[in-house]
Amino acid sequence: MSTAPPVARAYDTLRPNILQRLLDMRASLDPSLGRLDDAAARAQIGAVLDHLGNFIATGDLGLHRAFLHTFLAMRAAEAQSPAAVLAMLVAIGDTAAQVAQDDGTGELALVLTRVTASTARAINDLIAEELDRRLAQWRELAAREREEAPT
């Protein structure tokens, strides 16, 4: 017998419908997803959905943050801005919640909306940390420039 919480089991049951809805509207989620063929888009969105399932089952914020960190880095390598990544993840979470609501699994819709809120907050934390790092770099470089500048 599965020991996963009922809401996680409900998510697993609904996952194929959520994936299908997301695939159908992937171009509006993110233009780069719209350009992918069905199999590649399925793999990418599927990875996010798998992770959402893990987060719902475990509630492990550390793991969630680690995943988002990797995800941001991967998308940055494709020249996608953090704002676009944030918008895409929020759209995925919101669509998943919508599918749950349409299906009548209201509790899951609420959990998915809260997970989306956690995701948005974690991404904002990560962007802010990156911003701090760059500002520190900027200050260091500015100081170096002042030192090196001919008097």
Next chain:
Amino acid sequence: MSPPPGVRVAGDSHVGKVRTANEDSLVVDAARGLYAVLDGMGGASAGDLASQTARDAIVDFVVQRRLTMEPRALLEAAIQAGCTAVWNCAQLSRERHGMGTTVVACLLIDATRAVIGHVGDSRAYLLRGGRLQALTRDHTIVEELVDRGLLSPEEAERHPYKNVLSRNLGAKPDTKVDLLDVELRPGDRLLLCSDGLYGYASTEAIQYLLGSGDAPNQVARDLIDLALRGGGGDNVSTLVIEAPPAAPSSTQVVRTSGAVAWWQLRQRFMHVAREGGLADNPICRGLDPEEALDLVGLSLCEAIFHDLEKSTGVNVWTFAQNLAGGWFARSGEWAPLRALMDILVRAARTVVDEIRTLEPSLGFLLDVAVSRALVVAELAIGGLLAERLREVDSDLIQLHAAVMDTIDQPSLDSDDTPKFVDSPTIPFLRPDRPVTNSGINAELVSAIEKTLTIARARTSPRAELLRQILVALETIATDTSGNFASAVLAARELYGVRSVDDAGIMPLFDALDQARIITAASVHQITATDALRAKTLGAISAAHQRLVSAMTGLVLEAVAPFSERLREVQAETVALRDRVAHAEGKRAQLERKFATTIDQSQPWEQRGTTESEW
């Protein structure tokens, strides 16, 4: 039996403009869900007697047997009882010979199911989605000829015997009853009527009135007026049954009741925000505490209210943009804004929780809607943070280029310059920082091995990558040397040859995530003391962390050439931009010179040339 909740029924009857007596009868018995229209026939008052006799017999039968018979059989038997009663009544007097009645009856089982039974030419119609459809076929001689293909529908319309019934209640001791199960949908309307309606009104007009949205009692009256305006040549009876409307959607509930409930508790929101220290947040520094509460707390409360009312997110978005935009414009940092948002989120959650306690279903819908509004706020702030990051990045590139210009920078192409890929990307790999794993002992090694054996047993044989990771975790966790060599070796083996994209990298990190979850669950399955379990979990978590770090290092190495090329391209872009700026300056200078040298008042060919100046 009480009438199904939400079902509305109304009926009306009129003698018409020609007849002197009304031979129609109605049954409206909401308590038993029984509704019927009967149209009597036979001279010398026998018609109204027939319809009343059948009506009373049907009602009596249903009252007596409704608890012991299933609805379909009950209605059929009740109509048969009506037929027998009329037949018996007709046998009592010569004047009553030939009397009879039609019947169309509806037995409502609940708000979604009904059974229709009919004999004769009284009809039942269903209005669904604005379209009217007949549920019954008249039991007339002409209709039967049409059914047998002996007459066309057009010929039937003009046939002199079109009103002669082939079946009725009373012509014989029993009759054949046509029955139909009807599934009702929200908002459906059933119409039971005598031929005095459809004989004097068009189907389109009936459809229009039935679908008008007016209350059933109004519709029943309007239909009778319609028949009267059409001539009113016969008694006319109408009975309208309306299924309950669809429950309001969750969006409608939130827009109306949800928004009001939220706004009514705004003082509670403010109170929690005040207690949470909203006024002490650096963003509100310099403001009077009440002013701060109004400007920030009440504004968000209002924005959420308007967004709930209109099912949008635009007000919360604008609020968050104004708040964060103003703060960032003052070079504010993320931490105070984050703290302020936390206070506001707590206040919102408190309000929602209180509504959930009072009205669980409304509170639940509101919880989803308010959570969504708070996501919108984070999204708006995220956009601003990302924009700020982009600006700093751009400044950084320019500054970097400026620094490169001022110092003696060796060429990037020079062979002796260490490439990014050559330098250690994992700081802990430095040989000057040896790490020892002194805490490990035989008991712990045994516990780790048992945990990972259980974890492997719980893993699908098809999840090859996950199984490899579990093997690697065992090796790393039980490595008594305690340095990172085993983690790096395992990472290289797992990494293998991969493309640097989602398809290549994501499965790896996903499997690492899964490995962590499975091992954390498996550690509770081993027989050990709590202390040993805690140590085992610590050792496996540390091994997991090392493996993830080593894997991240490999990914960074893989993307390093792209980063390097990106840096070069950025530097080249800066140089090109400088050259363009220089060229623009030169052009402007020449244009000024051209304007002062040439006498523009002269015709073109006489202006002279500045060629020598160029």
